Amino acid sequence: MVKPHNQYMPKPKPAAPKTQAPSDQLDLRSGQSIELLKALHILTREGKINQDSRRKLKQVNHLFQFIEKPLTEMLSQRLAQGSTMPIILADHGAGKSYLGFMIHDLFFKPQQAAHGRSVGQVIGIETRTELVAASQQLAQQLGFEEGMQFVNASVSQATADHRLPEQVDMVTALHACDTATDDAIAFGLTKQAQYMALVPCCQAEVAACLRQDKALQLARTPLAELWRHPLHTREMGSQITNVMRCLYLESQGYQVTVTELVGWEHSMKNELILAHRSGQKKRSAGERLHALLAELGLKDWGLRRFTALEN
Numbered sequence: 092m093v094k095p096h097n098q099y100m101p102k103p104k105p106a107a108p109k110t111q112a113p114s115d116q117l118d119l120r121s122g123q124s125i126e127l128l129k130a131l132h133i134l135t136r137e138g139k140i141n142q143d144s145r146r147k148l149k150q151v152n153h154l155f156q157f158i159e160k161p162l163t164e165m166l167s168q169r170l171a172q173g174s175t176m177p178i179i180l181a182d183h184g185a186g187k188s189y190l191g192f193m194i195h196d197l198f199f200k201p202q203q204a205a206h207g208r209s210v211g212q213v214i215g216i217e218t219r220t221e222l223v224a225a226s227q228q229l230a231q232q233l234g235f236e237e238g239m240q241f242v243n244a245s246v247s248q249a250t251a252d253h254r255l256p257e258q259v260d261m262v263t264a265l266h267a268c269d270t271a272t273d274d275a276i277a278f279g280l281t282k283q284a285q286y287m288a289l290v291p292c293c294q295a296e297v298a299a300c301l302r303q304d305k306a307l308q309l310a311r312t313p314l315a316e317l318w319r320h321p322l323h324t325r326e327m328g329s330q331i332t333n334v335m336r337c338l339y340l341e342s343q344g345y346q347v348t349v350t351e352l353v354g355w356e357h358s359m360k361n362e363l364i365l366a367h368r369s370g371q372k373k374r375s376a377g378e379r380l381h382a383l384l385a386e387l388g389l390k391d392w393g394l395r396r397f398t399a400l401e402n
């Protein structure tokens with residue numbers, strides 16, 4: 092006889108799986124190398140992960156999702172044209188090069204295997220010598236050295252650095268500190284990058300300008316109430332900086348999309364600016380940028396930062 096179901100009885104818990112592959116727990120992408128994640132110390136030797144590493148992995152995998160499509164499109168275009176020109180991706184403020192290694196692992200390495208030749212290169216740009224040396228060593232150890240290069244330079248120096256090619260195809264900057272995102276934009280403009288994917292860190296310059304002229308601005312415009320309190324000064328400084336970065340990119344011939352990288356619970360610095368070069372410089376964006384700079388008392392700063400902006 093079938094027992095009647097008692098709705099007040101607690102439902103039996105499903106049995107926990109005895110062993111769970113790390114990829115199930117980690118939400119990894121198909122083909123993503125566990126060995127690489129261990130070599131990067133994102134996973135422990137036993138395949139475990141802590142909260143910080145989980146957060147970083149999520150950020151990097153999400154960013155890769157956004158850049159995979161443009162990389163694929165650029166490669167298809169080159170193959171269709173019979174071009175063997177490598178795709179060059181410059182990653183600014185590379186740190187331990189998590190992003191660079193994963194782009195190589197998930198995109199360039201399988202494409203190299205499919206086409207029987209190298210199809211591109213990731214160049215990590217980083218000021219900290221020890222991180223550059225460690226990345227170089229790891230790339231050699233993993234046999235990635237053909238597709239990866241690491242340059243010990245600041246982002247602002249990188250534009251004129253002879254080790255870097257005249258043109259790059261894609262610029263990435265994941266939490267590159269402070270003004271390094273602005274330098275990455277300047278680099279991308281000079282190198283005529285087709286795509287830029289920027290996740291800015293906090294930027295202190297604009298907040299400092301707002302702070303300096305606060306009394307004056309509060310008297311002049313009610314909008315200055317938006318940054319009267321110190322916390323708001325910092326937040327508004329970041330917000331204004333990112334808004335202006337987008338206008339600047341549009342004024343220089345890029346189509347811009349702004350979205351969030353991951354859920355806010357994973358990172359406070361979560362804004363992703365995606366820019367695609369259309370070559371159509373948007374005059375109205377430049378005019379808006381000039382007007383905003385004037386309205387907020389940031390003209391001098393704007394002249395220093397947005398050097399390609401026409402008057």
Ligand SMILES: C[S@@+](CC[C@H](N)C(=O)[O-])C[C@H]1O[C@@H](n2cnc3c(N)ncnc32)[C@H](O)[C@@H]1O
Binds near residue numbers: 186189219264266271
């Ligand atoms: C917050 S970490 C992010 C590292 C990496 N992109 C990631 O998401 O794991 C920022 C890195 O940028 C580097 N950095 C800061 N300013 C830089 C600059 N102007 N040029 C090059 N690297 C810079 C720092 O040394 C640091 O390694």
